[in-house]
Amino acid sequence: MLDLGLSKMALIGAVALIVIGxxxxxxxxxxxxxxLGKAQRYVADVKAEVNRSMDLEELRKMKESVETAARDVEQSVQTSASEFEKDWSQATTGLETSESPPWEPPPPKYKHPGKNWRLKRGAMPQWYKARTGVRTKALSGAARVARYRPQSLN
Structure with a gap:
């Protein structure tokens, strides 16, 4: 780049002052x-774009390497599974019977839970609510006024 010192900048400023006014x-x-600011922003944008393209290329290479590794693993699993199938078929050739083995227990029978889904059961028992004074029934506004209205003195 340009090597501009303080003395050169002062000289350029003095000449510009004389020539331009x-x-x-x-x-x-x-x-x-x-x-100058626009040029610097443009250079920074170009640098960022180049860095992004380099990162994108690295990501593509990494993706290809991961895909090839996944294909290799898949092929090895398929070959081992086919070998297992062959070994299993050889081991179980004479064991085919129609009844279930004696070591398997029968499945459990269905038992209805016996709950009454219409009845809401609370966690606090009714006797405890009655003893502690917890209100168990809701009153309407008119019923509450009628119940708690002070008696007239007649």
Missing amino acids: PEKLPRLARTLGAM
């Missing part, structure tokens, strides 16, 4: 700064 120099500096 003091009226137009601030506007030119702002414009130059904005263009």
Whole structure:
């Protein structure tokens, strides 16, 4: 890149001040700064895009290696399964009978749970609710007013 020191920058500034003039120099500096910022952002975007493409290529290579490893594992499992099937068929050739083996217990019979699904059962017993004064029945607003209305003095 350019090797600009403080003395060279001062020289360029002095020449620009003389050539361009003091009226137009601030506007030119702002414009130059904005263009420099845009150029830096563009370079950063290009760098990021290159990095993304490199990462994507690495991911593709990794995906291919994982897929080949999975295919190898699948083939080895299939070959071992076919060998197991052959060994199993050889071991069980004379054992085919129609009745169930004596070591298997019969399946359990269905028993109805005997619950009354219409009756809601609470965890707290009724006798405990009665002893502690827990309200078991809900009252409407009118019934509550009628029940707790003070008696008139007649």
